[in-house]
Amino acid sequence: MHLTSYTDYALRTLIYLGTQKNDNTLARIKEISEIYKVSTNHMSKVVYELGQIGLISTVRGKNGGIKLAKDPADINIGAVVRKTENLHIVECFDKENNMCIISPACNLKFTLNKALQAYLSVLDQYTLADVISNSDELLDIFRSHDRQV
Template sequence: MRLTVYTDYSLRTLIFLGAKEREQLTTIQEISDAYNISKNHLMKVTHQLGQLGYIETIRGRGGGIRLAKPADEIGIGEVVRQTEEDFHLVECFNPESNLCKIASACQLKSVLHEALLAYLAVLDQYTIADFLQNKNLILSLLRQP
């Protein structure tokens, strides 16, 4: 299983915001600069994270973004499920585009589905808070005050 860049940026954004004090506002530009990633991509990511209720956006002068709920209430598995486009590990997982001639007899699909469920089950065991045990180091690596 490979996560999209979109999901990677979503998780990194949540970790960045979780490492900050809960009330402290951060800008998209700060996150972009800290990770050296595209501000345009982050704008899309933060928009969706806001719609999903993970972050809140404060508009206007002095505005910014911050976590909308405690980091220990943001499950990694849930975020991955909501930010990944699909979980079509192989062609036969997508009935609309499946052209595999052995799909009706193949048992690989069930094994891969079982593996996908196990993968998500592991992610479900963790929250953003689990990745903040060393938040001072994270912030120093990202050169944040």
């Protein structure tokens, strides 16, 4: 399976926010964009969707920023992937746009669906808390990046 960069950035944003120990500290999109070397415009779209699905809180204004809206233990990785990723891994998974003529008789879609479900099942076993269990190491990496900029 291959995740889009959009989902990758969403997961990395959650990782960054999850490592921020101080609940009162708000991160800025620009700061996250610089750390991950992603355009601010693209990261803004990711952050907007994460806010829409209730994973992050956003505060507008001069002193605004973003933070996790939930405890990292309550953010399931499989659920994040389902919300941010188009899981139509082949044309026939998209009923509205399926033009494949062999769809009615094709057994491949059942095999691929089973593989997709197995993939998601593994992701469902992990939360953001699991992914950031090495938060001190991650923070060191983020801080060393700040010194380089």
